[in-house]
Amino acid sequence: METALMIKKARQGDREILVQLIMKQKEDYYKLAYVYMKNPDDAMDALEEMIVIVYDNIHRLRKEEAFYSWSKTILVNCCKKMLRKKKKLVSMEGVREQVDTSPFAHKEAQIVLEQYLSHLNPKQKEAIILRYYLDLDYQGIADILKIPVGTVKSRISIGLRNLKKSMGGAQFE
Amino acid sequence: MNNIEEILGQKKNEIEQIPVPDEMEVRLRSALEKRGTNPRIRQANWKVKVAVLCILALVIGWQADTLAYYGKKLLGYDSIMNGTLQELNESGKGQSINKTYTYKDGTILTLDGIMLDDNQLLAYYTIKNSHGKLDFDKISLAPVMKGIVKEYMMNSSQGIINEKETEVKYIASFDSPYFFEKHLQLVCSLGKNGADETRSISFKLDRNQAMGHTLKQKLHKSAQIDETEIYFDTIMATPTTTIIKGTLQSPLELARDQILDKRFRPNELTVELIANGKKLDWQGAGLSTNVDGMTFEQRFDALPSNLNDLKLNLVSFSSEHDVHQVFALAKGDMKQSNQIKGQQIDFKKLYTSEGNTYLTISSEESVILTKVYLIIDGEKVSLEETIQNEYDKQPDGTIIHTRTLRFTGTGQEYQLDIRRMSYSKTYNKIIDIPIK
Numbered sequence: 001m002e003t004a005l006m007i008k009k010a011r012q013g014d015r016e017i018l019v020q021l022i023m024k025q026k027e028d029y030y031k032l033a034y035v036y037m038k039n040p041d042d043a044m045d046a047l048e049e050m051i052v053i054v055y056d057n058i059h060r061l062r063k064e065e066a067f068y069s070w071s072k073t074i075l076v077n078c079c080k081k082m083l084r085k086k087k088k089l090v091s092m093e094g095v096r097e098q099v100d101t102s103p104f105a106h107k108e109a110q111i112v113l114e115q116y117l118s119h120l121n122p123k124q125k126e127a128i129i130l131r132y133y134l135d136l137d138y139q140g141i142a143d144i145l146k147i148p149v150g151t152v153k154s155r156i157s158i159g160l161r162n163l164k165k166s167m168g169g170a171q172f173e
Numbered sequence: 174m175n176n177i178e179e180i181l182g183q184k185k186n187e188i189e190q191i192p193v194p195d196e197m198e199v200r201l202r203s204a205l206e207k208r209g210t211n212p213r214i215r216q217a218n219w220k221v222k223v224a225v226l227c228i229l230a231l232v233i234g235w236q237a238d239t240l241a242y243y244g245k246k247l248l249g250y251d252s253i254m255n256g257t258l259q260e261l262n263e264s265g266k267g268q269s270i271n272k273t274y275t276y277k278d279g280t281i282l283t284l285d286g287i288m289l290d291d292n293q294l295l296a297y298y299t300i301k302n303s304h305g306k307l308d309f310d311k312i313s314l315a316p317v318m319k320g321i322v323k324e325y326m327m328n329s330s331q332g333i334i335n336e337k338e339t340e341v342k343y344i345a346s347f348d349s350p351y352f353f354e355k356h357l358q359l360v361c362s363l364g365k366n367g368a369d370e371t372r373s374i375s376f377k378l379d380r381n382q383a384m385g386h387t388l389k390q391k392l393h394k395s396a397q398i399d400e401t402e403i404y405f406d407t408i409m410a411t412p413t414t415t416i417i418k419g420t421l422q423s424p425l426e427l428a429r430d431q432i433l434d435k436r437f438r439p440n441e442l443t444v445e446l447i448a449n450g451k452k453l454d455w456q457g458a459g460l461s462t463n464v465d466g467m468t469f470e471q472r473f474d475a476l477p478s479n480l481n482d483l484k485l486n487l488v489s490f491s492s493e494h495d496v497h498q499v500f501a502l503a504k505g506d507m508k509q510s511n512q513i514k515g516q517q518i519d520f521k522k523l524y525t526s527e528g529n530t531y532l533t534i535s536s537e538e539s540v541i542l543t544k545v546y547l548i549i550d551g552e553k554v555s556l557e558e559t560i561q562n563e564y565d566k567q568p569d570g571t572i573i574h575t576r577t578l579r580f581t582g583t584g585q586e587y588q589l590d591i592r593r594m595s596y597s598k599t600y601n602k603i604i605d606i607p608i609k
Contacts, residue, residue, distance in 0.1 A: 015202070015205045015206075016202070018205065019198060019201050019202050019205065022201060023197070023198050023201070026193050026197055026198075027193055030191075030193040030194070030197060031188055031189075031191065031193075034188070034191060035188065040194055040352065040353075041352050044194065044196075044197065044200055044352070047197065047200070047201060047204075048200055048201065048204035049204075051201045051204050051205055052204055052205065052208045055205055055208060056208070113177065113180050113181070113184075128181070132178070132181035132182060132184065132185055133181070133184050133185050133188050134185070134188070135185055160177065160178075163177055164177060
């Protein structure tokens with residue numbers, strides 16, 4: 001079924017179609033939740049919370065073509081809300097629990113980088129993670145975070161500059 | 174700048190490889206089902222309502238079996254349950270299974286029930302012989318819990334045999350299975366001399382009866398010890414047990430010490446967990462060294478429900494150190510006192526007899542020379558044995574261990590080459606844990 005038609009049906013309250021709509025971009029949704037929550041358990045909880053909110057509010061969605069960015073914004077907000085509850089920092093530590101075949105020294109570099117990332121301004125860090133870890137473009141990030149594209153660009157470039165400064169430059173120049 | 178972007182890019186590759194769990198679709202659907210119909214969308218006509226009622230009736234019908242078992246407690250396990258598990262069992266926690274498999278020789282394996290929380294999966298099972306006494310040589314003491322992606326090895330197990338020796342009841346602890354595991358199999362083999370009969374009992378995990386956790390937080394606490402700084406990273410308390418995890422050395426520190434030949438190998442870390450001023454029962458510990466560094470785990474009993482104060486006590490740490498020191502020795506009685514790695518070791522007497530050389534030394538009880546050679550006229554000789562062990566308690570409570578080391582061969586010039594030694598140091602450092 002065509003996406004536009006599916007969104008129409010979902011707006012009329014078809015739960016199964018809504019699930020299928022999300023599953024069409026399951027990779028994007030799951031990974032977006034994962035970079036915030038850092039583990040599969042919490043990522044899945046955030047996704048569950050998101051689909052319920054989307055279902056409750058889909059009749060308010062004016063522009064049907066905005067479904068994906070709108071629902072992803074909801075997902076990000078769910079993640080942030082859960083993180084606030086857990087008082088967890090949005091650090092990327094969890095990812096290194098994956099099996100890592102990269103050489104020893106390289107693994108260290110990543111861990112060090114993550115430590116510096118966690119000291120960055122949270123908004124700059126968020127933009128950098130979405131840009132580099134999820135490979136989203138500026139417009140995509142702007143849509144999800146509901147901020148102008150210019151702001152996304154400046155957060156990323158200032159964030160990278162700060163990151164470079166705080167890491168002393170020498171080792172990572 | 175390029176290098177930072179490169180590292181960020183590598184992270185992206187890692188994230189790209191993270192698989193989307195198969196259960197995502199089911200979880201999303203059931204989240205919506207739990208939510209019920211959106212009240213703002215009033216579309217459901219009477220047909221839908223009837224359908225919903227029918228489905229509900231079906232669902233309740235299927236659940237009836239489970240409901241009947243719910244709240245039933247496991248019998249006969251009291252003497253191997255600790256107080257915490259007994260309480261949980263009394264209040265009907267856990268999932269009843271009651272599935273049986275009979276082996277060819279008539280031995281019956283019954284999985285009575287399980288308890289699941291975020292720290293562990295406990296399996297309560299019975300092995301019974303209907304014809305007479307059990308042959309314990311045939312019973313495998315290490316069952317395996319098999320899931321979709323991996324086999325969960327048993328961490329610990331306790332059993333009790335009845336008076337007639339016809340039946341044994343076990344409680345075995347496994348790592349908590351991954352969140353997506355739904356069906357598990359308890360695999361148990363019976364037999365000896367390679368003629369094993371391996372059978373399994375499969376069951377469905379009921380996550381609704383899992384007990385989750387009562388406290389889960391990051392600790393961010395550390396304590397300095399001679400060798401390193403100990404980091405206490407996390408605490409995870411569940412209704413059955415409490416696990417504290419931490420780090421002794423990061424991969425970088427480990428690599429550095431390896432290069433500098435200053436490595437230490439941990440023997441034992443003794444930690445107490447004190448809740449509301451009372452020490453919790455210690456249940457076990459683990460230490461491991463791998464590419465993630467040197468990490469540890471300490472297991473204690475469950476936390477009390479009215480928790481208002483939580484403390485850790487770092488009691489002592491024992492480890493083995495590289496020493497690489499050579500000491501010249503004189504024959505006969507000597508009073509040579511040495512400070513090695515801050516530990517006093519006295520050389521007392523060196524004598525020869527029947528082609529052997531004997532060296533008497535004394536030190537505090539925990540000090541052990543783990544790799545030591547005697548150099549006789551320039552030739553390195555390995556330690557044969559340690560004899561004549563004597564322990565003297567000093568007025569201050571320390572215990573001095575005096576023993577004699579025997580080496581094969583005699584000569585004119587003697588040196589003691591200590592390569593490695595281990596010792597324990599008492600710290601008794603109290604660390605407060607704020608409860609969030």
